[in-house]
Amino acid sequence: MIITLDLNGKEETLDIDPSLRLVHLLRNTFGLLGTKEGCLHGHCGYCLVFLNDQLVLSCLTPAFSTHRGKVLTIEGFRGTPEYYDIEKGFLEVQYTPCGFCASARILLTHAILQETLYPTEQMIRKRFTAILCRCTDPSRLVEGVQRAAAIRRHRQHAV
Amino acid sequence: MPSSLTEALGWKERHPHATVYAGGTYLLWNQSGRLLQLPETILSLRNIKELNRFGRTESRLDIGATVSIQRILRAGPKVLSPLLAKALEGICPPSVTSMATLGGNLGVQDRCMASFPVMHVLDARCEIRSTRGTRWVPVTGLRSETGQLQLQPVELITRIQIPMEEWNFFIYRRIGSSPYGITPDSLVIVLVGKTYRGMVTEFRFALGNFSSQIFRNRDLETLLIGTRLSRGKSKDLKAFLDALQEELQNRKFLVTPLQGERVLRIVEMTLSNPFQFP
Numbered sequence: 001m002i003i004t005l006d007l008n009g010k011e012e013t014l015d016i017d018p019s020l021r022l023v024h025l026l027r028n029t030f031g032l033l034g035t036k037e038g039c040l041h042g043h044c045g046y047c048l049v050f051l052n053d054q055l056v057l058s059c060l061t062p063a064f065s066t067h068r069g070k071v072l073t074i075e076g077f078r079g080t081p082e083y084y085d086i087e088k089g090f091l092e093v094q095y096t097p098c099g100f101c102a103s104a105r106i107l108l109t110h111a112i113l114q115e116t117l118y119p120t121e122q123m124i125r126k127r128f129t130a131i132l133c134r135c136t137d138p139s140r141l142v143e144g145v146q147r148a149a150a151i152r153r154h155r156q157h158a159v
Numbered sequence: 160m161p162s163s164l165t166e167a168l169g170w171k172e173r174h175p176h177a178t179v180y181a182g183g184t185y186l187l188w189n190q191s192g193r194l195l196q197l198p199e200t201i202l203s204l205r206n207i208k209e210l211n212r213f214g215r216t217e218s219r220l221d222i223g224a225t226v227s228i229q230r231i232l233r234a235g236p237k238v239l240s241p242l243l244a245k246a247l248e249g250i251c252p253p254s255v256t257s258m259a260t261l262g263g264n265l266g267v268q269d270r271c272m273a274s275f276p277v278m279h280v281l282d283a284r285c286e287i288r289s290t291r292g293t294r295w296v297p298v299t300g301l302r303s304e305t306g307q308l309q310l311q312p313v314e315l316i317t318r319i320q321i322p323m324e325e326w327n328f329f330i331y332r333r334i335g336s337s338p339y340g341i342t343p344d345s346l347v348i349v350l351v352g353k354t355y356r357g358m359v360t361e362f363r364f365a366l367g368n369f370s371s372q373i374f375r376n377r378d379l380e381t382l383l384i385g386t387r388l389s390r391g392k393s394k395d396l397k398a399f400l401d402a403l404q405e406e407l408q409n410r411k412f413l414v415t416p417l418q419g420e421r422v423l424r425i426v427e428m429t430l431s432n433p434f435q436f437p
Contacts, residue, residue: 019194040190045254054227054257060187061258062195065180065205067160115233130254 003067008032008076022058022066023047026073034074034103045131048104049073055111074103082110085155089148095140101133109145117153119145160203164210164288168315170202172290175312177202181210181225182258184251185267210262210317220321224262231261242351243321245331246277249347252339265301266316268308269371272341275302276349276367277331278321279375286318299373306371326351330429334421335369345369346418348425358387364403366412366422374412379403383430392431400427 004013007030016025021040026032026049038046040059047058050072051065077083086109090096097105105128112119112127121142128141161167171177177200180186190196204210210225215238222231228247231239239247250273251259264274265285278298285301287294287310298319301309310316328351335345347367353360362383366374379402386395400423407419414422 017194019197021193021195024193040193042184042187042255043252054229056258057254060183060255062183062187062197064160065183065203068162068206126253130252 001064003064005066005068006070008072016063018062018064020063022049022051022056022061022063022071025063025066026058026071032073032075034078036100036103038100043132045108046100046104046133048107048130050077050107050111055107072107074107077107077110081155082113082152085113085152086110086148089146089151090144093140093143093147095136095144097141098133098135101131101135104131105141109148112145113149113152117149117156119149121146160206162206164207164317167202167204167207168288168290168313171315172313174200174202176200179204179263179266179315181205181263182227182255182260184255184259185263185270204315215323217323219323222261222319222321224266224316224318225260226262227257228259228261228264229256232256240323240326240329242277242326242329242331242349243281246274246349249273249331249333249339261319262316265298265319266308266310269369270341271302271371272345272347272367272369273333275371276347276365276373276375278319279367279373280349280351280363280365281321281324283319283321285316286320287314288317289314302371302373304372306368306373308371325353327354328352328429330425332425334418341369343369344415344418346414346422348422350426350429352383354388358385359383360385364426366414368413370413372412374407374414376406379406388430390431392427396427396430399430 001018002013002015004011023035023037026035027037035049035058036046038044042057042060048055049058051061052069086106108127108131124142124145125138161170178198180201180203187195204225210223212223213226213230214221228250232244232247250264261274265271283298284295285298287296303309330348330350332348336342349365352362362380364380382399382402383395404423407414
């Protein structure tokens with residue numbers, strides 16, 4: 001079936017197999033390897049991407065559901081001022097997620113900061129249960145997200 | 160992939176056995192193959208704005224069938240009662256709340272155990288539409304006594320309305336081996352009530368099991384209304400528990416003896432500690 005979608009700000013039209021998962025469309029068709037393929041069961045959270053401004057698990061999203069929709073992956077998010085807030089916040093507290101979960105954690109952080117620029121520890125810990133990776137210290141994660149929030153507040157206030 | 164409700168209803172009329180796709184969690188959950196196993200015909204409701212509305216009035220919440228669980232939860236404690244929030248959190252893991260929908264949970268044959276008992280005690284109702292018209296049904300009318308979904312193939316659940324009431328006490332407890340999956344040992348216990356100066360003025364109690372059956376007995380509920388709860392097992396509470404035990408043993412509601420025992424103990428523990436209630 002033919003679908004048309006906005007992928008990282010660029011309109012794409014292509015013919016796909018309806019049973020294709022979004023994660024495979026992104027990785028195999030478009031070569032966007034920042035979205036990771038983990039469990040394919042919706043448990044690990046590595047495959048999170050934005051679809052129509054909502055964070056979804058791309059392994060549980062059929063590619064056809066992106067028709068007339070907007071998809072944002074880590075590649076599209078990189079280079080934006082919002083990305084740099086998060087990158088700087090994580091670096092300042094020395095929070096370094098691993099290669100499997102980094103993309104998902106950054107996008108999830110962005111989703112949290114879109115909701116509130118004053119995220120509480122409880123909220124951050126609860127939301128990050130969506131990603132199963134145990135690569136880093138969770139308290140460092142909380143500090144990183146809150147530091148990113150502070151940087152974003154400062155930048156938005158300065159503007 | 161229709162973009163309006165009228166178009167979607169027309170499609171459903173022409174293809175009554177098409178599988179409805181909103182969040183997709185029921186359709187796609189636990190599929191491990193590289194390619195998804197999909198039904199022959201799918202009707203996607205994702206692009207329909209009318210089904211994605213979420214609002215409130217003074218007296219009720221109005222939730223479109225394709226509103227995600229996450230969006231409802233984000234309304235916060237000022238809008239959402241703690242009981243409803245707990246029930247919604249029990250529908251699916253946090254990672255899929257942005258995809259799962261309340262309409263989908265109620266409309267799927269064997270997945271409504273987490274939400275249905277709560278909708279039942281809160282007197283929620285659903286708007287069901289087809290090309291032939293619109294009807295409002297209480298959530299109680301969505302399922303038969305054996306748990307079968309009472310929805311025609313050409314019909315769609317479009318809205319859910321939940322009255323907003325203040326309750327003084329509630330329990331929402333889910334027991335079973337899986338926190339989100341539904342297994343034969345899964346059971347949901349819901350209990351809500353209002354008190355005034357220590358006296359119970361309203362009381363509702365429901366159980367939901369793995370086969371989407373509901374247990375609710377209004378005669379049983381009246382046993383506690385007008386009584387004064389006290390610390391420990393009062394005479395009225397004992398009468399209620401005895402009657403409940405007898406009902407669970409006699410009725411067609413599927414519950415194992417162990418589950419029945421746990422239900423009685425949980426209810427007893429909650430209601431024999433009234434100092435937690437205002």
